Amino acid sequence: MLTNYSEHYLPNGIRVLFMPTDKFKTISMALFLHQELNPDVAALNALLPATLEQGSRQYPDKLSLQRRLENLYGADLTADILKSGERHVIAFSCELAHDKYLGENGSLLEKGLSVLGSITGDPLLENGGFKKDYVKQEKNQLIKDIRAMLNDKATYAYERCMALMCDGERFGTYKLGRIEDYEAIDEAALYRHYCRLFSTNPLDLYLIGDLSEKEVLRAAGKAFNFSRRAEQGHLPPTDINRSVLEVRYHEEEMTVNQSKLVLGFRTYTAHGDARYCPLLVYNGILGAFPHSKLFMKVREEAGLAYYVHSRLERHKGLMVISAGINYNDYKEAREIIDRQLEDMVNGKISPAELDNTKRGLVNRLRSQQDSPNQLISAHLDGSIGGRTYSAEELIEGIEAVNRQEIRAVAEKIKLDTVYVLRPQEGGS
Amino acid sequence: MRENFRLIENRELHETLYHYRFWPGLDLYVLPRRDYQKKYAVFSTRFGSIDNRFRVEPEQEVTELPDGVAHFLEHKLFEDERGNVFDRFAALGASPNAFTSFNQTSYLFSCTASFEQSLDHLLNFVQEPYFTEKTVQKEQGIIGQEIKMYEDHPHWRVFFNLLAGLYQKHPVRNDIAGTAESIARITPDLLYRCYHTFYHPSNMAVFVVGDLDPEPVGRQVQENLAGREYGPMGEIVRLFPEEPADIYQAKTVQELIVSDPILFIGFKDNKVGKLQSRDLMRREILMELVLDILFGSSERLYNELYRNNLIDENFGAEYTAELNYGYAMIGGETGDPDQLYGRIMEAVEDLKKQGIRAEQFERHRRKILGGYIRRFNSLEFIANNFLAYRFKDAELFDLPSILQAVKREEALGVLEENLDPAYHALSLIAPPKEE
Numbered sequence: 046m047l048t049n050y051s052e053h054y055l056p057n058g059i060r061v062l063f064m065p066t067d068k069f070k071t072i073s074m075a076l077f078l079h080q081e082l083n084p085d086v087a088a089l090n091a092l093l094p095a096t097l098e099q100g101s102r103q104y105p106d107k108l109s110l111q112r113r114l115e116n117l118y119g120a121d122l123t124a125d126i127l128k129s130g131e132r133h134v135i136a137f138s139c140e141l142a143h144d145k146y147l148g149e150n151g152s153l154l155e156k157g158l159s160v161l162g163s164i165t166g167d168p169l170l171e172n173g174g175f176k177k178d179y180v181k182q183e184k185n186q187l188i189k190d191i192r193a194m195l196n197d198k199a200t201y202a203y204e205r206c207m208a209l210m211c212d213g214e215r216f217g218t219y220k221l222g223r224i225e226d227y228e229a230i231d232e233a234a235l236y237r238h239y240c241r242l243f244s245t246n247p248l249d250l251y252l253i254g255d256l257s258e259k260e261v262l263r264a265a266g267k268a269f270n271f272s273r274r275a276e277q278g279h280l281p282p283t284d285i286n287r288s289v290l291e292v293r294y295h296e297e298e299m300t301v302n303q304s305k306l307v308l309g310f311r312t313y314t315a316h317g318d319a320r321y322c323p324l325l326v327y328n329g330i331l332g333a334f335p336h337s338k339l340f341m342k343v344r345e346e347a348g349l350a351y352y353v354h355s356r357l358e359r360h361k362g363l364m365v366i367s368a369g370i371n372y373n374d375y376k377e378a379r380e381i382i383d384r385q386l387e388d389m390v391n392g393k394i395s396p397a398e399l400d401n402t403k404r405g406l407v408n409r410l411r412s413q414q415d416s417p418n419q420l421i422s423a424h425l426d427g428s429i430g431g432r433t434y435s436a437e438e439l440i441e442g443i444e445a446v447n448r449q450e451i452r453a454v455a456e457k458i459k460l461d462t463v464y465v466l467r468p469q470e471g472g473s
Numbered sequence: 474m475r476e477n478f479r480l481i482e483n484r485e486l487h488e489t490l491y492h493y494r495f496w497p498g499l500d501l502y503v504l505p506r507r508d509y510q511k512k513y514a515v516f517s518t519r520f521g522s523i524d525n526r527f528r529v530e531p532e533q534e535v536t537e538l539p540d541g542v543a544h545f546l547e548h549k550l551f552e553d554e555r556g557n558v559f560d561r562f563a564a565l566g567a568s569p570n571a572f573t574s575f576n577q578t579s580y581l582f583s584c585t586a587s588f589e590q591s592l593d594h595l596l597n598f599v600q601e602p603y604f605t606e607k608t609v610q611k612e613q614g615i616i617g618q619e620i621k622m623y624e625d626h627p628h629w630r631v632f633f634n635l636l637a638g639l640y641q642k643h644p645v646r647n648d649i650a651g652t653a654e655s656i657a658r659i660t661p662d663l664l665y666r667c668y669h670t671f672y673h674p675s676n677m678a679v680f681v682v683g684d685l686d687p688e689p690v691g692r693q694v695q696e697n698l699a700g701r702e703y704g705p706m707g708e709i710v711r712l713f714p715e716e717p718a719d720i721y722q723a724k725t726v727q728e729l730i731v732s733d734p735i736l737f738i739g740f741k742d743n744k745v746g747k748l749q750s751r752d753l754m755r756r757e758i759l760m761e762l763v764l765d766i767l768f769g770s771s772e773r774l775y776n777e778l779y780r781n782n783l784i785d786e787n788f789g790a791e792y793t794a795e796l797n798y799g800y801a802m803i804g805g806e807t808g809d810p811d812q813l814y815g816r817i818m819e820a821v822e823d824l825k826k827q828g829i830r831a832e833q834f835e836r837h838r839r840k841i842l843g844g845y846i847r848r849f850n851s852l853e854f855i856a857n858n859f860l861a862y863r864f865k866d867a868e869l870f871d872l873p874s875i876l877q878a879v880k881r882e883e884a885l886g887v888l889e890e891n892l893d894p895a896y897h898a899l900s901l902i903a904p905p906k907e908e
Binding site: 066067068069070071106107108111112114115116117118119120121140141142143145146147178182185186189190192193194195196197198199299300301302303334335336340341344345348349350351352369370371397400401402404405407408409411412414415416417 | 485486487506507508509510511552557559560562563564565566567568569583584585586611612614615616618619621622624625626627628729730731732733769770771772773776779780782785786806808836837839840841842843844846847849850851852905
């Protein structure tokens, strides 16, 4: 049996998605504020959760906040900014151990929600803005985080490829924005941004755990009682239709041992399209599993890579192939990868590849049901993509995919950008 | 043949674990978890990267291994005469994987259908080695790329450089995957020799968790073993060099392309080798408490360092205790490694003078208890950690009761003994100097 959410609305328009289940040891809660991804306000968006997390009126500094969380048996509170398609989602979450394993009296739900409500809805203010010190400090931290993208070379290569490929599109915006935009932000402007977003943009609260609907709605209503405008803003959909005029090739040199190869493709298939399930199967056969073509051919047969895979940026209709290789093997690796892509177009897919991929995808979907975080992000995906699939729907959809549909997906996919991070000339 | 059976109850977590022992010495643990879609099984051997010198009783001949054999063997078990093991799991929709640590090698899968067949695949491929010159040679290319990937990874390098600075002789100072040179020395013969030593069932254990009945799993494992004609095996004697108390090198610096320096400080635990079982776990819990009280985000030091841009949110501290080595490790990315280093060393000495407050101790104890319970959502966490503790003769389920029992005075004792500035080392990753 797969469980689903029940949907409710608080008086101020916050949507509550509640899933009662006694299978977890935890109470999981998450709050998402949806916003358009836009290069000009990306830094503001990123700075917002970081600043709010520093303290609220009730818990005015990190010390008092963290001590409160520790007394709630180490409740794990996070504040983050997510980029998904051309949405920029401000995300808060709080995970608590459930009372029944602690000999507590059942008040952890209310106490946890109260902390989350305090941080998001009742911020610490001074002189009509956020606390100046916190804003300054978080600006420094975020600028540091943007620069730190460099440290993990695989992530860096991936982000560089996306930025180059989607230059001039909203998706080309890095999730933490541009370093140069931070300078101009002050505590008053950030507070105005907060007021506007929290009053007009869609806000979703998720709750999963061994809880009753009545107590959840009562505690949520009490914790999130700030006023919001009745009319809510409309968010534009993600553009997935950019055409490819010619394949772009970018190479960057760095003092590294291993080359990172990243290939960006456009699939022209959106999350809500009828071709969405065929795209999942296509990507699975090509490179999402250890039985996939890329892993088998590039790694297991040719021994050229340790990691090689394809993944979808499903809300932007992109597919990205990544591999870590010797620079000298670039040509050979590309040839093998290109041959796999051609085989996909020509329908050279064995019955085992097709069946195993479907089983693997179904296994992943069913496994999601065992993690509160994955249950939440799967539903969030639906909100972002404009179409919510239940696990059963996706499973049926995947099982029904046929070869013609996969081929139709394959024929539409276009390579757009090749990015190679390579060792400096004279290096290995 | 079933040699033993017992039930392990955990009242705090409302869990019941079934433990079987089958001839010739394989332990099987089954944890039923109602309503979970996923079933997870892990088959582990107590053979890690540090087990590089050994003999088997009663023989006197000692085998010495190049670095990286345990990890190499892990890769190579995924291939046999019939081809690639991944395909066999894929046909069932199961997801296989494996990992090698300093102390163990684990093979695993998760699935939401065809559990019985998947478990058979796991038991079979781990018990059926197939190594040839050709397949070994190909793997040298793949693992060569894995090593290169880690060479470029600053957080990985700062960790291994620190261990190499703390230890003079103990093999924990060497990378788990070895080096391009060391893996070039690996041959099929060498892999078979290690296989027939460390992959004997008496050196292994299986943990299975999910919505299932223990009895049929027990029968299946028992039958799988029965057909294999295992004989008894002598005790494996792992030979470790005498490790001096002193560290090897006070400061290790490596240049890599990073945005900011990364600083790790390590304290070598010279007492840990004498402890095992519950005592080892007790020390681990006490150290976790001490480090959280010193460096946790609810304490003054962390907040001051954060406000002064000396650390970011990823700053942290952790302690590791194994049967013959142990260390505490503190650090993260920083704009000013010298200043951060000074502040950390000062904080350690200050806490020794000031002591730990009762309120503080209780608060951190609560935090650790809650964190422990939360992790029990994850079947992977339970299975992997249960076996890791099992190989040091400790039991994951004992943690809450030990946590409740530890005392503030003990924590102070461990602090004095274990965070001793005489036995610390630094590891620094720095961006290249501008020319």
